Amino acid sequence: MASPQTLAVVKQTVPVLETYGTQITTVFYQNMFAEHPELLDIFNETNQKLGRQQSALATTVLAAAKHLEQLEVLLPQVMQIGHKHRALQIKPEHYPIVGKHLLGAIKEVLGDAATDEVINAWAEAYDEIASVFIKVEADMYQEAMWSGFIPFKVIKKEITGSDIAAFTVQPEDNSFDVSRLPLTAGQYITVKTDPEDSDHIALRHYSLYSVDSSEGLKFAVRRDNRNEHRGLVSNHLHDKIEVGDTLLLSAPAGDFKLNQSLIEQNDIPLVLISAGVGVTPVLAMLEAQVKANPKRPIIWAYACQNQDFHAFDGRINALLEQAEQVQKSTFYFESNQLLNEEWLKTLPNPADVYVCGSMIFMDSMIDGLAALEHSNDYIHYEPFGPKMSLSAG
Ligand SMILES: Cc1cc2nc3c(=O)[nH]c(=O)nc-3n(C[C@H](O)[C@H](O)[C@H](O)COP(=O)(O)OP(=O)(O)OC[C@H]3O[C@@H](n4cnc5c(N)ncnc54)[C@H](O)[C@@H]3O)c2cc1C
Ligand code: HEM
Known part of the structure; x- marks a missing residue:
C-alpha cells in the first residue's frame, strides 16, 4: 500500500500528467526502444506509428493513479490487458524496464517540475501498479493451455x-x-x-x-x-x-465470452452483431450456443460490403438451422442497407448483445444500444485493436 505522502503527491500530479500524458509516453517509447531494441519484436510497429498504444498506456497510467488507494477497482481492465500481455508473452522481468523509462520520460518532459519527491512517489506508484499486473498475469500463465509460442x-x-x-x-x-x-x-x-x-x-x-x-x-x-x-x-x-x-x-x-448464466435460459435472447471479419468470434459463440441450448432465441445480424464479401455464409446458415428460434438480418453497405440505430430499435430489451467489427462500427452500436437504455451488463464487444480507444472504454 502506498504511503499517504505518496498518494498525495501522485494525486497532485495527475492533472499535470493529463496535460502531458501522450508526450510522456511518446518519449518513453523512444527511449525504451533505443535502449532495448529487442522489444520492437514484441510491440506492434503499426500501433506505434499510428500512436494507438501511446494513448492506451497514458489512459491506463492515469486511471491507475486516480485509483491508487483501491487498485482493485481496476481489476476488470487489468484482466483484459493481462490477457493481451500473456498472449504476447510479457513477463515480470519486462516491468522494471517499462518503469525505468516511464519515470525517465516524466523527468524529461516535466523538467524542473519533476522534483525528487514527485519521481519517488511515481516510482512507488508504478511498482504498486506493476505488481497488480504481474500477479494477475502469473495466474494467466498458470492457466494457459500451453506455454510460449x-x-x-x-x-x-x-x-x-x-x-x-x-x-x-x-x-x-x-x-x-x-x-x-x-x-x-x-x-x-x-x-x-x-x-x-x-x-x-x-x-x-x-x-x-x-x-x-x-x-x-x-x-x-x-x-x-x-x-x-x-x-x-x-x-x-x-x-x-x-x-x-x-x-x-x-x-x-481473452475475456470476450458468452454470459454463462444465460446460455441455458430462453427468456433473454442472444444477439450476435458483426461486420466484416468481426464475424469470427461471434461465429464461435453461435456454435457454442446452439450446441449447449438450441432452444434459446438467437438474433443474428451481419454487415459487409456486398454479397461477394459475405464470409462464412454456409457455415452460419448451417448453425442457425440448428437453433429453434432465429432471426437473421444481412446488410450490404454498397446496396445502402445499413445496420444502424433504426435496426437496433427492433431488438427486444433485455437482450444479451455481443458486437464485433471495426472501431467505428462498434462505437455506433454501443452508443446506439446505450441510447436505447440497454444495460451495460448486457453489452459485450471485442475491438480488433486496443480496447481503450473505444468510447465505452
Ligand atoms: C483480440 C483481437 C482479435 C482479432 N481477431 C481477428 C480476426 O479474427 N481476424 C482478423 O482478420 N483480424 C483480427 N484481429 C486484428 C489482427 O490482430 C490485426 O490487427 C490485423 O490482421 C491487421 O494486422 P496487419 O499486421 O495486417 O496490419 P498492420 O500492419 O498492423 O496495420 C493495421 C492497419 O493500419 C493500416 N496502416 C498501416 N500502416 C499505416 C500508416 N502508416 N498509416 C495509416 N494506416 C496504416 C493498414 O493498412 C491496416 O489496415 C484481431 C485483433 C485483436 C486485438
Ligand atoms: C503497469 C504497466 C503497464 C500498463 C499500465 C500497460 C498497459 C497496456 C494497455 C492499456 C495496453 C492496451 C491493451 C489493449 O489492447 O486493449 C497494453 C498493451 C500492450 N502492452 Fe502493456 N502495460 C504495462 C506493461 C507492459 C510491459 C512491461 C510490456 C513489455 C515490455 C508491455 C507490452 C505491451 C504490448 C506489446 C502491448 C500490445 C500493444 C502493442 O503491441 O502495441 N506492457 N498495455
Whole structure:
C-alpha cells in the first residue's frame, strides 16, 4: 500500500500528467526502444506509428493513479490487458524496464517540475501498479493451455468472403492433442511471424471462429489494406503461408465470452452483431450456443460490403438451422442497407448483445444500444485493436 505522502503527491500530479500524458509516453517509447531494441519484436510497429498504444498506456497510467488507494477497482481492465500481455508473452522481468523509462520520460518532459519527491512517489506508484499486473498475469500463465509460442502446421487454407483466409492448424508435436482443449467461444490465439516487409518479428491476435478443435484450431484473417497501406501480418499470412507451412502460436486468451448464466435460459435472447471479419468470434459463440441450448432465441445480424464479401455464409446458415428460434438480418453497405440505430430499435430489451467489427462500427452500436437504455451488463464487444480507444472504454 502506498504511503499517504505518496498518494498525495501522485494525486497532485495527475492533472499535470493529463496535460502531458501522450508526450510522456511518446518519449518513453523512444527511449525504451533505443535502449532495448529487442522489444520492437514484441510491440506492434503499426500501433506505434499510428500512436494507438501511446494513448492506451497514458489512459491506463492515469486511471491507475486516480485509483491508487483501491487498485482493485481496476481489476476488470487489468484482466483484459493481462490477457493481451500473456498472449504476447510479457513477463515480470519486462516491468522494471517499462518503469525505468516511464519515470525517465516524466523527468524529461516535466523538467524542473519533476522534483525528487514527485519521481519517488511515481516510482512507488508504478511498482504498486506493476505488481497488480504481474500477479494477475502469473495466474494467466498458470492457466494457459500451453506455454510460449509453439509450432503448428497449416493443414487447411480456404478463402471466404473474397478477402478472408481461413486457416486450420495442428501442433507439429503429434503427442499434443488439441481436440480436447477447453476452448471458449470468443477467445483469440496470437501468431508470431517474421514478415519480409519488416525488420522485426510481428505478433498479431486472431479470434478462433470455432470451438470445435477436432480438426485443429481454426482462425480467419482478413487482408487488411487501408489508407493506401498494406497490413503487415495479414498480407504475409495471405501471400506467404500455405498448407504445410509452420506458424508459431501462443495459447488462446481473452475475456470476450458468452454470459454463462444465460446460455441455458430462453427468456433473454442472444444477439450476435458483426461486420466484416468481426464475424469470427461471434461465429464461435453461435456454435457454442446452439450446441449447449438450441432452444434459446438467437438474433443474428451481419454487415459487409456486398454479397461477394459475405464470409462464412454456409457455415452460419448451417448453425442457425440448428437453433429453434432465429432471426437473421444481412446488410450490404454498397446496396445502402445499413445496420444502424433504426435496426437496433427492433431488438427486444433485455437482450444479451455481443458486437464485433471495426472501431467505428462498434462505437455506433454501443452508443446506439446505450441510447436505447440497454444495460451495460448486457453489452459485450471485442475491438480488433486496443480496447481503450473505444468510447465505452
Ligand atoms: C483480440 C483481437 C482479435 C482479432 N481477431 C481477428 C480476426 O479474427 N481476424 C482478423 O482478420 N483480424 C483480427 N484481429 C486484428 C489482427 O490482430 C490485426 O490487427 C490485423 O490482421 C491487421 O494486422 P496487419 O499486421 O495486417 O496490419 P498492420 O500492419 O498492423 O496495420 C493495421 C492497419 O493500419 C493500416 N496502416 C498501416 N500502416 C499505416 C500508416 N502508416 N498509416 C495509416 N494506416 C496504416 C493498414 O493498412 C491496416 O489496415 C484481431 C485483433 C485483436 C486485438
Ligand atoms: C503497469 C504497466 C503497464 C500498463 C499500465 C500497460 C498497459 C497496456 C494497455 C492499456 C495496453 C492496451 C491493451 C489493449 O489492447 O486493449 C497494453 C498493451 C500492450 N502492452 Fe502493456 N502495460 C504495462 C506493461 C507492459 C510491459 C512491461 C510490456 C513489455 C515490455 C508491455 C507490452 C505491451 C504490448 C506489446 C502491448 C500490445 C500493444 C502493442 O503491441 O502495441 N506492457 N498495455
